[in-house]
Amino acid sequence: MATIRDVASLAGVSRATVTRALQEPDKVSPARLSRVKEAIRVLGYRPNMLSQTFRKNQARTIVVLAPNLANPFFSKVIAGIVAAADERDFRVLVGATDGSVSKEFDFVRMVESRLADGIIQMNPFTLSERNAVLPHQHVPAVSVAGVPGTPYSCVRIDNRAAAKECILHLAASGHQKIGIVTGPTHNSNTMVRLEGVKAGLEEAGLSYNPNLVREGDFRMLSGLQATESLMQDGPDPKPTAIFCMNDEMALGAIRALHTLNLRVPEDVSIVGFDSLDFSAFFMPPLTTVEQPGYDMGVSSANILADIIEGVSAGQESHDVVLPYRFIIRQSTAPVRVD
Amino acid sequence: MATIRDVASLAGVSRATVTRALQEPDKVSPARLSRVKEAIRVLGYRPNMLSQTFRKNQARTIVVLAPNLANPFFSKVIAGIVAAADERDFRVLVGATDGSVSKEFDFVRMVESRLADGIIQMNPFTLSERNAVLPHQHVPAVSVAGVPGTPYSCVRIDNRAAAKECILHLAASGHQKIGIVTGPTHNSNTMVRLEGVKAGLEEAGLSYNPNLVREGDFRMLSGLQATESLMQDGPDPKPTAIFCMNDEMALGAIRALHTLNLRVPEDVSIVGFDSLDFSAFFMPPLTTVEQPGYDMGVSSANILADIIEGVSAGQESHDVVLPYRFIIRQSTAPVRVD
DNA sequence: CTGTTAGCGCGTTCAT
DNA sequence: ATGAACGCGCTAACAG
Numbered sequence: 025m026a027t028i029r030d031v032a033s034l035a036g037v038s039r040a041t042v043t044r045a046l047q048e049p050d051k052v053s054p055a056r057l058s059r060v061k062e063a064i065r066v067l068g069y070r071p072n073m074l075s076q077t078f079r080k081n082q083a084r085t086i087v088v089l090a091p092n093l094a095n096p097f098f099s100k101v102i103a104g105i106v107a108a109a110d111e112r113d114f115r116v117l118v119g120a121t122d123g124s125v126s127k128e129f130d131f132v133r134m135v136e137s138r139l140a141d142g143i144i145q146m147n148p149f150t151l152s153e154r155n156a157v158l159p160h161q162h163v164p165a166v167s168v169a170g171v172p173g174t175p176y177s178c179v180r181i182d183n184r185a186a187a188k189e190c191i192l193h194l195a196a197s198g199h200q201k202i203g204i205v206t207g208p209t210h211n212s213n214t215m216v217r218l219e220g221v222k223a224g225l226e227e228a229g230l231s232y233n234p235n236l237v238r239e240g241d242f243r244m245l246s247g248l249q250a251t252e253s254l255m256q257d258g259p260d261p262k263p264t265a266i267f268c269m270n271d272e273m274a275l276g277a278i279r280a281l282h283t284l285n286l287r288v289p290e291d292v293s294i295v296g297f298d299s300l301d302f303s304a305f306f307m308p309p310l311t312t313v314e315q316p317g318y319d320m321g322v323s324s325a326n327i328l329a330d331i332i333e334g335v336s337a338g339q340e341s342h343d344v345v346l347p348y349r350f351i352i353r354q355s356t357a358p359v360r361v362d
Numbered sequence: 363m364a365t366i367r368d369v370a371s372l373a374g375v376s377r378a379t380v381t382r383a384l385q386e387p388d389k390v391s392p393a394r395l396s397r398v399k400e401a402i403r404v405l406g407y408r409p410n411m412l413s414q415t416f417r418k419n420q421a422r423t424i425v426v427l428a429p430n431l432a433n434p435f436f437s438k439v440i441a442g443i444v445a446a447a448d449e450r451d452f453r454v455l456v457g458a459t460d461g462s463v464s465k466e467f468d469f470v471r472m473v474e475s476r477l478a479d480g481i482i483q484m485n486p487f488t489l490s491e492r493n494a495v496l497p498h499q500h501v502p503a504v505s506v507a508g509v510p511g512t513p514y515s516c517v518r519i520d521n522r523a524a525a526k527e528c529i530l531h532l533a534a535s536g537h538q539k540i541g542i543v544t545g546p547t548h549n550s551n552t553m554v555r556l557e558g559v560k561a562g563l564e565e566a567g568l569s570y571n572p573n574l575v576r577e578g579d580f581r582m583l584s585g586l587q588a589t590e591s592l593m594q595d596g597p598d599p600k601p602t603a604i605f606c607m608n609d610e611m612a613l614g615a616i617r618a619l620h621t622l623n624l625r626v627p628e629d630v631s632i633v634g635f636d637s638l639d640f641s642a643f644f645m646p647p648l649t650t651v652e653q654p655g656y657d658m659g660v661s662s663a664n665i666l667a668d669i670i671e672g673v674s675a676g677q678e679s680h681d682v683v684l685p686y687r688f689i690i691r692q693s694t695a696p697v698r699v700d
Numbered sequence: 701c702t703g704t705t706a707g708c709g710c711g712t713t714c715a716t
Numbered sequence: 717a718t719g720a721a722c723g724c725g726c727t728a729a730c731a732g
Binding site: 028029043071072 | 708709710711712
């Protein structure tokens with residue numbers, strides 16, 4: 025592999041001239057410039073980026089931390105991040121943490137060791153835990169799809185308002201017994217959305233009943249199981265509607281109801297959260313909250329790039345709240361009057 | 363940020379000793395070792411990986427090229443790649459190509475410029491096109507979920523046999539008119555699976571009718587549209603079964619049939635391909651070919667790492683064929699006898 | 701076992 | 717406009 029030296033000697037100039045020819049061509053005489061270009065062509069010279077990166081002490085690389093790469097909502101966000109990063113000449117490294125704190129820490133060390141310049145965190149910040157890896161000194165970071173109160177920059181929607189709107193929609197349709205399938209109890213998004221649920225119930229003049237709540241893990245199977253539990257072991261009368269804290273669990277819920285010979289939405293209404301592409305094609309199409317995942321990815325990448333490039337101080341942390349959209353499809357209907 | 367020099371001077375040793383203390387601790391006397399460790403602790407020293415990477419001239423990074431990050435099957439493969447790469451101390455860079463050849467080329471240049479060590483390509487190699495970016499001199503590469511005949515290492519399933527099995531399953535259930543929804547016509551996987559379709563039809567004593575074939579793009583909407591076209595504009599009698607070349611399109615097909623008031627599988631049987639998690643939860647659960655996406659990711663990452671590390675010559679290219687599994691669920695049934 | 705020396709490939713002075 | 721010289725942080729070769 026040809027180096028800058030080979031180019032210089034073939035062109036009969038100094039290495040500095042080659043560098044200049046590449047970076048500030050107008051500061052090089054036309055004659056030498058063309059000689060250099062020719063030499064580059066002949067040798068098939070490619071600047072060693074590893075060296076450049078080392079010399080400039082920045083990798084132009086950001087790390088995306090995802091608890092679970094299989095989650096399609098995260099895929100959407102990543103797509104946005106990759107697009108925006110590419111635009112600003114940053115590479116994107118994927119970090120699958122599987123929810124492990126030690127893995128997260130490995131990635132923080134990567135930016136400490138300069139192998140990456142910053143982190144985008146998809147796992148919501150947990151206010152209760154003391155051992156959060158982020159924020160971390162000298163580690164530019166942005167939280168995406170997180171919660172208010174995150175002690176560093178954050179791009180999100182108003183989860184509380186969105187969840188509240190879901191409940192109000194159901195209540196307006198006459199539903200009085202509303203089952204809730206949450207994410208993991210300690211998850212901040214679960215907590216915030218649950219606040220919204222309670223606010224919605226209160227505003228609708230309904231009471232919050234913990235017996236109508238089941239913990240899921242944001243995956244389909246848990247939505248299925250939670251729903252079975254709700255409809256079989258739950259208090260009577262059974263819920264006529266279920267709010268699931270993401271679409272995957274909502275699809276699992278619909279499946280469970282089908283198995284129990286209950287129709288959606290005639291017997292039970294279902295509301296999801298996230299708006300996966302699949303959800304519009306499901307039967308029935310799912311009523312859900314659309315998070316602008318791609319845009320959230322774009323926004324978070326740009327904010328992180330700003331911090332890394334020093335455009336943003338990095339001290340004052342942003343809290344960007346993007347608009348969500350509540351989409352009413354066919355999985356919800358007025359409560360049946362028997 | 364403390365450098366190795368700071369550590370050396372604080373510990374009162376040479377830089378080389380610090381390096382050794384970090385890499386071959388047993389070759390350093392216990393006394394100095396502890397002095398060095400203490401200095402590292404005090405200074406909070408982290409080796410500059412950028413420098414290491416530069417010095418060793420390898421980034422320990424692989425690039426994954428995906429035409430579309432939103433495709434859940436690719437997400438599965440990526441998850442496997444990330445897990446295996448992590449195991450072998452490689453980082454994973456995601457490259458969204460959007461099917462653009464020039465973007466692919468950018469990533470090839472990244473490995474030429476040493477910013478990455480190799481490439482995993484998810485876009486199948488196209489035999490017909492002459493301007494394929496890969497294989498490329500000095501660019502270790504592995505194709506995953508590709509086709510036989512790929513001129514570099516490849517991890518795949520036997521698409522032809524799998525597609526054939528789908529057709530034979532339908533034929534055995536009495537279906538004579540079988541609609542086909544393909545991927546993009548020029549896509550190699552489409553071509554190979556179509557071969558399997560033809561082989562299956564022939565073995566079943568059925569003829570191949572191009573009028574029963576529609577081109578899709580592997581996305582849900584195209585499956586929906588293709589199915590509408592098949593059931594409305596297609597030749598009579600209408601198909602009693604449709605084979606879709608991936609699950610997303612199959613879900614779109616089911617949706618279309620539902621809108622047309624046709625039941626699945628009573629009126630029309632549907633077979634998919636890939637086995638997404640969603641497909642088992644759909645109504646009805648989808649009969650499909652399960653590709654071991656995660657394992658394919660793991661395998662491809664290991665092969666690439668072998669090539670990069672020189673374990674494998676890189677000259678002789680592997681062609682690893684992993685087993686698929688044909689899963690019969692409830693979207694297929696014997697043809698109805700009127 | 702240890703320190704000295706010599707680069708890796710490049711960008712960046714600083715003279716000229 | 718150009719080249720010589722230095723150094724980024726680290727590892728590897730050699731001598732001791």
